[in-house]
Amino acid sequence: xxVALMVTCINDALYPETGRAVVALLRxxxxxxxxxxxxxxxxxxxxxTGYLDEAVPVVRTFVDAFAxxxxxxxPSGSCAGSARHQHSLxxxxxxxxxxxxxxxxxxxxxxxxxxxxxxxxxxTDVGAYYPHTVTYHxxxxxxxxxxxxxxxxxxLRAVRGLTLLELPGADQCCGFGGTFxxxxxxxxxxxxxxxxxxVCGTGAEVLTxxxxxxxxxxxGLMTRQRAGVRAVHLAEILASTGSEPWGERR
Amino acid sequence: xxxxxxxxxxxxxxxxxxxxxxxxxxNLAHATSTIRGKRARLVDEVNEVSSWEDLRLAGAxxxxxxxxxxxxxxxxxxxxxxxxxAIVHWARDAEEACRIVATVATSHQVDEVVKVKSMVTQEIGxxxxxxxxxxxxxETDLAELIxxxxxxxxxxxxxxxxxxxxxxxxxxxxxAMKTVGRPAPxxxxxxxxxxxxxxxxxxREKFLRARVGVSGANFAVAETGTLVVxxxxxxxxxxxxxxxxLISVVGIEKVVSTWDDLxxxxxxxxxxxxxxxxxxxxxxxxxxxPGDGPQEVHVVLLDNGRTRALADQVGRQALRCIRCSACLNxxxxxxxxxxxxxGSVYPGPIGAILNPLLKGFGVDEQTDSLPYASxxxxxxxxxxxxxxxxPSVLVDQRAKVVDAHRDSRVPKVEQLAFKGAAxxxxxxxxxxxxERFTKVGLGVARRLGAAAWTSARDLPPAPxxxxxxxxxxxxxGRDESTKESGR
Numbered sequence: 001x002x003v004a005l006m007v008t009c010i011n012d013a014l015y016p017e018t019g020r021a022v023v024a025l026l027r028x029x030x031x032x033x034x035x036x037x038x039x040x041x042x043x044x045x046x047x048x049t050g051y052l053d054e055a056v057p058v059v060r061t062f063v064d065a066f067a068x069x070x071x072x073x074x075p076s077g078s079c080a081g082s083a084r085h086q087h088s089l090x091x092x093x094x095x096x097x098x099x100x101x102x103x104x105x106x107x108x109x110x111x112x113x114x115x116x117x118x119x120x121x122x123x124t125d126v127g128a129y130y131p132h133t134v135t136y137h138x139x140x141x142x143x144x145x146x147x148x149x150x151x152x153x154x155x156l157r158a159v160r161g162l163t164l165l166e167l168p169g170a171d172q173c174c175g176f177g178g179t180f181x182x183x184x185x186x187x188x189x190x191x192x193x194x195x196x197x198x199v200c201g202t203g204a205e206v207l208t209x210x211x212x213x214x215x216x217x218x219x220g221l222m223t224r225q226r227a228g229v230r231a232v233h234l235a236e237i238l239a240s241t242g243s244e245p246w247g248e249r250r
Numbered sequence: 251x252x253x254x255x256x257x258x259x260x261x262x263x264x265x266x267x268x269x270x271x272x273x274x275x276x277n278l279a280h281a282t283s284t285i286r287g288k289r290a291r292l293v294d295e296v297n298e299v300s301s302w303e304d305l306r307l308a309g310a311x312x313x314x315x316x317x318x319x320x321x322x323x324x325x326x327x328x329x330x331x332x333x334x335x336a337i338v339h340w341a342r343d344a345e346e347a348c349r350i351v352a353t354v355a356t357s358h359q360v361d362e363v364v365k366v367k368s369m370v371t372q373e374i375g376x377x378x379x380x381x382x383x384x385x386x387x388x389e390t391d392l393a394e395l396i397x398x399x400x401x402x403x404x405x406x407x408x409x410x411x412x413x414x415x416x417x418x419x420x421x422x423x424x425x426a427m428k429t430v431g432r433p434a435p436x437x438x439x440x441x442x443x444x445x446x447x448x449x450x451x452x453x454r455e456k457f458l459r460a461r462v463g464v465s466g467a468n469f470a471v472a473e474t475g476t477l478v479v480x481x482x483x484x485x486x487x488x489x490x491x492x493x494x495x496l497i498s499v500v501g502i503e504k505v506v507s508t509w510d511d512l513x514x515x516x517x518x519x520x521x522x523x524x525x526x527x528x529x530x531x532x533x534x535x536x537x538x539x540p541g542d543g544p545q546e547v548h549v550v551l552l553d554n555g556r557t558r559a560l561a562d563q564v565g566r567q568a569l570r571c572i573r574c575s576a577c578l579n580x581x582x583x584x585x586x587x588x589x590x591x592x593g594s595v596y597p598g599p600i601g602a603i604l605n606p607l608l609k610g611f612g613v614d615e616q617t618d619s620l621p622y623a624s625x626x627x628x629x630x631x632x633x634x635x636x637x638x639x640x641p642s643v644l645v646d647q648r649a650k651v652v653d654a655h656r657d658s659r660v661p662k663v664e665q666l667a668f669k670g671a672a673x674x675x676x677x678x679x680x681x682x683x684x685e686r687f688t689k690v691g692l693g694v695a696r697r698l699g700a701a702a703w704t705s706a707r708d709l710p711p712a713p714x715x716x717x718x719x720x721x722x723x724x725x726x727g728r729d730e731s732t733k734e735s736g737r
Contacts, residue, residue, distance in 0.1 A: 007717050009675065013688050014710050016717035023727055035721045041675040048626060050648030051668040057676035065678070086645070093649075144628035173582045177625025184623060185702040186266045190586045191625070192707070220707030 003033045004066055006074040006083075006110065008212075009041035015212045021239035021246050022075050022113060025128075028239075029121060033073065038065035044082035047090060049179045056094045059087050063102040072109050073116045075235045077142025077210045080112040085145060112142060113235055114151040114210060124154040130240045130247065131161035134232075135204035137195070137218065139211040140173050152210055152234055159237060165202040169194075176217035192221045200227055206247070210234045254375060255403060258593030260619035265587040274413050274588045281412050282579045288525025289576060289633070296521070308514035310637040313570035316472075316506045317560065323472045323505045324551065330475025334537025336547040341499075347552045348379035351464060351497050354548050355385050358495055360462050366479055366486040367391030368466025369407060369573055370501050372595040373608075374554060376464070386430075387464065388456045390485040392449050399426035405589030405597060407575040408523050413588050416440040427452050453485060463493035463544065467500045468572065469515060470549075473508040476536040477549065480519055480529050487533050496535075496544035501552050503560075503569040515572060518635035522574035555608030564646040565607045570636040571600050577630035577640060583623060592620060599630035603643045611647070612654025621647035678718070685716040 003026070007019040019035075026033045043058035062083065066072050074080050087107050091100040117123055136156060142148045156164050175181070175191025182188075195218055199207050207222070209215050212233050219231030236247035258264060268274060296302045316323050328338045341347035355363055363380065365371065365387050377387040377398075389398040396411040397404050400422040404410030411419070423434040423445065432455045434448045465486070469478040477498055479486050490496060506512065520529040538547050560566050578584045578598030589597030593616050594605045602620040609617050621644045630640040655662065674680050684691075689712035696709055703709065715723070723729075 009681070012681075012717045013685050014713065016713050016715065016720050019717035020720065020727065035718075035726055037718065037721070038678045040678050040681045043675070046668055046672065048645055048648065049664070049668065050621075050645075050650070050652035051665070051672070052649045052652075054668045054672035057672055061676045061678070089645075140625070140627035140629075144632060171629075173625050173627035173629070175582065175625055177627070180622065180625045182700075182702040184262050184265060184583075185705065186262065186269050187583055187587055187623075188625070189706045190269050191582050194586075216710055217707060220703075220709065223708045224706060 001031075001070045002068065003031050004069040004072045005033050005035050006039060006042075006066065006072050006079065007035065008074055008076045008079045010212055010216070011075060014216070015233065017246070018075050018212055018233040018235050021233070021236040022073065024244065024246070025126060025235060025239040026073070028241075029117075029123060029126060031121070034069075036065045036069075040065075042079040042082040042087075043090060044079060044086065045178055047082065047086045052090060052093045055090045056096075056099075059090045059094075059103065060099055062087070063099065063106045066106050066109075067102065069109060071111055071116060071120060072106070073111050073113060075113045075210065075233060076212065077112045077139050077146050077148060078213055080110050080115075081141040081145035083107050083110040112146055112148055112210060114142075114148050114155055115146065117155060117238075118151045125158035126155060126238050128159040128238050128240050129161050129242045130159050130237045130245075132206050133163040133165060133204045134206045134208055134237065135165045135167045135199060135202045136170070136234075137167055137174065137199070137207060137209040137214065138170055139209050139214045142210050143171060148210070155234070155238060156208070159240075162237070165204045167202055168198050172198075174214050174218050176214045178213070181217055188217070189221070192217055196221050196225065196227060199229055204229060206237075207231050208234050208237055254378060255593050255595065258590075258616055260616045261591055261593070261623040262619065264591040264593060265623070268587045268591045271413075271588070273415065275586060277413055277415055278585050278588055281409065282585045285525050285579045289522060289579070292521045292525060292527060305514055305518060306635055306637050309518045309572075309635055310570060312506055312511040312514060313572070313636055314567075316511070317503065317566065317569055319507070320502065320505070320560065323507055324502055326472040327470055327475065327505050328551070330472065331537055331549055332475075334475040336475065336537040336549050339548060339550045341550050341552045341554070343554050344374035347374050347499055347550050347554070348376050350548075350550050351376060351499065352380055352383040352385065354495070354497050355380065355462050356383060358462055360385065360460075362386040362388060362456070362460060363462040363464045363497075364388050364390050364456050364460040364489045364493065365394075366463070366465035366489045367394050367481065368464075368499065369595060370466045370499050370552060371464060372404065374499070374552070376499070388430075388453075388460070390453050390456065390489055391481070392446065392483060392485070395449055395453070396422060399423065399430070401426075403590055404595055406578060407573050407596065407598070407600075409575075413590070416442060416445060419445055423448055423452075431455055453488075457485075457488040457492055460489075460493050462495045462497065463489040465490060465496065465498045467498050467504055468519070469512060470500050470505045471507075471509050471512065472505055474536055476509070476534050478512065479533045480516070481531045481533075482524060482529055484531050487531050490533050490535060491543045493544055495546040495548070497548040497550065499550045499552055501554070502556050503571075519572050519574050522572075522576040522633070522635040555610075558610065559604075559607035562607060565603060565643050567638050568600065568603050568607055568643060570638055571604065572636060574635055575600075576633040576635060580629040580633045581624075582627060582629065583625065592623065599624060599640045599644075600638070603638075603640055603647060606647050606650070611650040618651045618654070621651060682716070682718050685718065688712045688716065
C-alpha cells in the first residue's frame with residue numbers, strides 16, 4: 001500500500017512536530033509513509049470564505065501531488081473533510097472535466113489519522129505510552145462532517161499511562177471556524193472561552209484533538225489566560241513511547 | 251408598537267454589543283440548553299420504536315416534492331380554497347401583501363385586528379403597515395405580546411421574548427398594558443402563573459371585541475384547501491374562531507400536496523420546536539364553514555423573494571423550513587449573540603441563509619454578513635427536522651457574496667489576500683520559500699494586522715523549521731546523522 005502524508009499547511013508551517021509524530025507513529029506500525037513534496041494546502045480557507053476561483057489552482061495542486069497513492073493520511077479532520085466534501089464543488093466550479101475526474105479519484109482516498117489507524121490498519125492499541133491526564137475535544141468536522149465517532153477515544157483509551165477525562169459539552173464547537181475566528185472574533189472568543197472553562201473544569205493537564213487549527217484557537221486562549229492546560233495534537237500522544245516521548249512540556 | 255430591524259449594523263458589530271449583555275447570555279444559555287435536552291430525549295424516544303432519520307427523510311421529502319411542483323400545488327390550493335368559500339389573493343412582495351390586508355380590514359371599518367403569532371406577517375412588517383392605515387394590530391401570543399408591549403424586537407422564531415426574564419416581563423406589563431387596554435393588576439408579581447393570568451385578562455378583552463383576525467399558517471394543504479396553525483397557548487385558536495373575518499398571509503412555500511403529507515410534519519415540528527410529542531393546539535380550517543367561525547376568509551399567498559430562493563439550486567432547500575427553530579437552539583453562535591444580532595425576524599442559522607435568499611446577494615452589507623455568522627460546526631444540519639444542509643448552503647452563499655463583489659472597482663484587502671494565497675499555495679516551492687519567514691510573519695502578525703486574533707489569544711511560537719524543511723534535511727528522518735528525539 002502506497003501511503004502519503006498530507007501534513008496540511010498549518011502543520012507544515014506552525015506544527016512540524018505533529019507531522020513528524022505521524023511519521024514516527026506510522027513507521028512504528030510498519031507503514032512506509034511518503035511525503036509528496038508538491039503538496040501545499042487543501043484550499044479550505046478559500047472555499048469557506050467564498051473564494052472559489054482562488055481555490056481552483058490549489059485543488060489542482062492537491063490532486064497532482066497526491067495522484068497515485070492508495071491512501072492519503074492527514075492529522076486533521078477538517079482538512080480531510082475539505083478534500084472529501086468540498087473539492088468536488090471547486091472542481092465543478094472550474095468547469096474542467098479533467099480536474100473533476102482527478103478529484104473523484106483522489107478525494108475518497110483521504111483519511112483522517114484516526115480513521116486510517118482504526119479502519120485501514122485495524123489497530124486501536126498503537127503501543128503508545130503517555131503518562132498524563134488528558135481530555136479530548138472532538139472537533140466539529142471530525143465529529144459531524146467525517147463522523148469519526150469513537151475512533152479517537154478508542155485510540156486514547158489504549159494508551160498506557162494515560163488518564164482520560166470526559167469533557168462536558170464536548171460536542172459544542174470551540175469557535176475557531178477558520179476565518180470565522182477573525183471575521184467574527186468576538187463571538188469566536190466567547191465560544192472559545194466557554195470551551196476553555198469546560199476543559200479546565202475537567203482537571204486535565206493536556207487537551208487533545210485531531211485538529212491543530214482548533215487547538216491553536218483553544219490553546220491560544222489557554223496560554224493567554226495562563227490556564228495551566230496545554231494543547232497537544234492526538235498524533236503526538238499516539239506517537240509517544242517510553243523511549244521517545246512526544247507532546248511533552250515546551 | 252414594536253420597532254423594526256431596518257438599519258441594523260452587520261453581524262460582527264451587532265454581535266459584539268449583544269455579547270456584552272450578560273442577562274441575555276445567561277437567559278439564552280439556560281433556555282437553549284433546556285430545550286436541547288428536551289428535544290434530544292424525544293428523538294431518542296422515537297428511535298426506540300422507529301427511526302428519527304426516516305421521519306426526517308419523510309418530512310424533507312414531502313416539502314421537497316411540493317417545492318418541485320410548486321406552481322401546480324399553488325393553483326390547486328387556490329382552486330380548493332375558492333371552492334371552500336375562501337377569497338384568494340396573490341402578493342408579489344411585502345408591500346402588496348400589506349396593502350391587501352389593510353384594504354380588507356378597512357372595508358370592514360375596523361380600527362384593530364387580533365393576530366395569531368406568525369413569522370410571515372413580521373417578515374412583511376404588517377403591524378407597521380396597518381398602523382399607518384390607522385389600524386392597531388394586537389399580538390396575542392404571550393411572547394409576542396411581551397415584545398410588542400416592550401416596544402422591542404423578536405429574538406427567536408419560537409420564543410421571541412427569550413431575551414427577557416420574568417422581572418423584565420413584569421415591569422413591561424405594569425408599564426405598558428394600561429396604555430393599550432386592560433391594565434395589569436397593581437399587585438402583579440414576577441411569578442410565571444401570575445404573569446400569564448395578567449396576559450390572559452388583557453388579551454381576553456381584545457379577543458371578544460375584535461371583528462377581524464390575522465394569521466399566518468404553518469401548512470397549506472392543496473388537496474383539501476386547508477390551512478393549519480400549530481401553537482401552544484390557544485390564543486391562536488381564539489383569533490381563528492371568534493372574529494367575523496379572518497385574513498391569513500401564507501408564504502407560497504407553506505403548501506403541501508395532500509392531507510397525508512401533514513403526518514410526518516406534525517410529528518417533526520413539535521418535537522423539534524418545543525420539545526413536545528404533540529403541541530397543545532392544532533387548528534385546521536378549510537375556507538368558510540356556514541354558521542361556525544369566521545364567515546369571510548381571505549388567504550394572501552405571498553412570494554416576497556421565495557421564487558428567487560427557489561431559483562437558487564443550492565439554497566432552495568431552505569424553503570423546506572418549517573420554522574421549528576431547532577437550529578437556533580443548537581447553534582453555538584446564536585446561543586451567545588441572541589437573535590437581534592442577525593438583524594431580521596429570522597435569526598440563527600436558518601436566518602443566516604434565508605435572509606440572503608429572500609433579499610439577494612451584494613445588495614446590502616448587513617445581509618451579506620449573515621452567511622459568515624457561523625463557525626460551520628454543523629450542529630444545525632444535524633438538528634434540522636427537514637434536513638436542510640445549512641453549512642453547505644452557507645459555504646455556497648459565501649461564494650455568492652464574494653462573486654457579487656468581484657467587479658468592484660476597489661478590490662477588498664481580503665480579496666487581494668486570497669488571490670495572493672492562491673498563488674503561494676498552488677506551488678509547493680513558493681510555499682516552502684515563504685515558510686522560511688514564518689517567524690517573521692508571526693512577529694509582524696503579533697504587532698500589526700492580527701489584532702482580531704491576538705486580542706484574546708496567543709499565537710503559537712514559530713518552529714525552528716517547517717515540516718517540509720525537516721523532511722528535506724533529514725530525508726524524512728531516515729538520515730541517522732540528523733536523528734533527534736521527539737519533543
